Amino acid sequence: MIRVKNLYKSFDGRTVLDNISVEFESGKTNLIIGQSGSGKTVLLKCIVGLHEIDKGEIWYEDVLFNKLNFTDKKEIRKEMGMLFQGSALFDSLTVEQNVRFPLDMFTEKTYEEKTDRVNFCLNRVNILNSNNLFPSELSGGMRKRVAIARAISLNPKYLFCDEPNSGLDPITAILIDALIKELTEEYSMTTIVNTHDMNSVMENGEKILFISDGVKCWEGNKNEILNSDCEKLNDFVFANSLAKKLRSLR
């Protein structure tokens, strides 16, 4: 479980996150939704420690993460996996080397054991016979899947995904969402996904946090989202004309 308490973050005097408090549950796919520029990515980066926060607390189980020093943070980071918006695969490494990287850095396994683990992770995300390809030779969807394989290679307790289906066609996006959900349930991870894709929200939204202009506006799940009284949330959810028509028919 990850808890965020009264989190504030600003850049050059401009407040980006304003008093955010939320609890992300274990074994569930937790979504952070909001418009572009609403502060979703900054919130995610604060939670994983890539941005220092101005005020507030970030708890991983019973550990106050934001007060830890670099060495102690490193221990928790070994339990994290993250899927970045652009996949962030290492350009100079092959698919296999990318997935092997965390294993080389943090485990004492033999070469064969690592290879087995790499192949297992790649099979799990349905990447077959591509071990020796470089990231530039992969499609967007494949890159995302390799990035997921790398993220789960150390069996993380926490999985963070920043817009996992951005830039993908709807079918591949659904496949990626389904994969994230399956892995979350399979490994009982605490997964936090940043998205503004309503398909993801309706498929995976076991716990949803909606933020607008850096302020928490609504919290709930996919069953409650369509019946919310929050005006900003409704503007976001029913943004396109088809959704508006469906809403008027209800």
Place this chain on the structure above:
Amino acid sequence: MYYKQTIRELMYLGFNSVAIIAIISFFMGAVVALQTVYNTENPLYPKYLVGLGTRDSMILEFSSSVAALILAGKVGSSIASEIGTMRVTEQIDALEIMGVNSASYLILPKLIATVLFNPFLTLISIIVGIFGGYLASTVFGTMTPEDFIYGIQYAFIPFYITYSLVKTLVFAFIITTVSAFQGYYVSGGSLEVGRASTKAVVFSCLLILLFNVIITQLMLS
């Protein structure tokens, strides 16, 4: 992992620079020798001065300082753009998330590689440059090979090699750290990566020129 990375950087930043350094040194040595031949036609000047002049020009300035300026362009821009691209494509964030000290992982192997290998580049440059001077002055000039060889042996001061290698070490450190700094702290997109690369070359060159004066004053005064 650091060992593998250092070997990779030795190949990429070191071995890959041998050809460019050798080619430039060869022609610079040749030109220095020819300039000396054509500007010392006075019969009072001994012929061996051409060999001596070429040797000292290569050892004292060209193979350390001018080669460092060339490497600032080649290696410096490569380091800044590689690390800068990793920054803007979130690859550095990915390293941080894994608990890897990204600065240490990315920069230390490059620093070790350049500090270890650049002295060899300097030595290669000296040898190839003097050979270029020998060929040019004996083929196009009016010199005998014996005069040139006597010149490169005449009044040789071994400390000049030490001086040249010390400068090379300092310049290698400057090129790598300045370029890595520019790349590591890039924010934005590809335009900023290009700017960082340019800044890396400009600042490295300026620092090389400044430290060239400082080291020369400290070691040769």
